[in-house]
Amino acid sequence: MPLIHWTPDFSVGVNSLDTDHKVLISLINQLDDAIRAGEPSATISKVLDALLDYTDYHFAREEQLMRACGYPEIDAHLRTHHTLRAQVHDIRERYRRNAESMHGREVLAFLKNWLTAHIVGRDKLYSPFMQGAAQKVQEADRAFGAISEAPLSVAAGG
Ligand SMILES: [Fe+2]
Numbered sequence: 286m287p288l289i290h291w292t293p294d295f296s297v298g299v300n301s302l303d304t305d306h307k308v309l310i311s312l313i314n315q316l317d318d319a320i321r322a323g324e325p326s327a328t329i330s331k332v333l334d335a336l337l338d339y340t341d342y343h344f345a346r347e348e349q350l351m352r353a354c355g356y357p358e359i360d361a362h363l364r365t366h367h368t369l370r371a372q373v374h375d376i377r378e379r380y381r382r383n384a385e386s387m388h389g390r391e392v393l394a395f396l397k398n399w400l401t402a403h404i405v406g407r408d409k410l411y412s413p414f415m416q417g418a419a420q421k422v423q424e425a426d427r428a429f430g431a432i433s434e435a436p437l438s439v440a441a442g443g
Contacts, residue, residue, distance in 0.1 A: 288317040289397055295404050298412045299350065301426050305343040306404055312336045313396050320389035329384070333377045336396075340373055346429050347408070353425035354418035356411045365407055369399060 289310045316332045344366045351359045415422045
């Protein structure tokens with residue numbers, strides 16, 4: 286059973302951002318599976334790398350769309366992203382230095398809370414602003430998609 290289930294309660298009303306959140310949830314679930322199955326540390330490292338990469342990608346998109354709709358609380362949100370990114374980075378580095386020192390359950394509890402509290406607690410606040418400027422948001426989303434490579438293959442492993 287997956288650690289986190291995406292439910293419509295998580296929706297921020299913008300398809301691309303909901304999709305990103307689903308990918309992040311899937312990566313955290315993959316990490317949970319890998320730790321439970323006692324996978325080798327190389328596999329766990331790979332999932333952590335994918336999680337960090339996708340977090341960067343998703344935050345960049347979200348930041349672009351918040352700018353496009355003139356979200357007034359953008360600065361506070363950017364600070365949150367900065368902290369969240371640093372926390373995941375720190376987990377990955379600690380794991381690289383000493384895989385034994387990482388307590389899987391604690392890390393997963395942290396990531397689960399990290400993601401659900403961020404989406405429900407923070408991301409939802411921009412939702413009405415994005416919906417009120419749907420046209421601009423869509424254009425910014427298309428522009429973002431055009432300049433970035435779609436990294437959806439991260440979830441496929443390989
Ligand atoms: Fe988000």
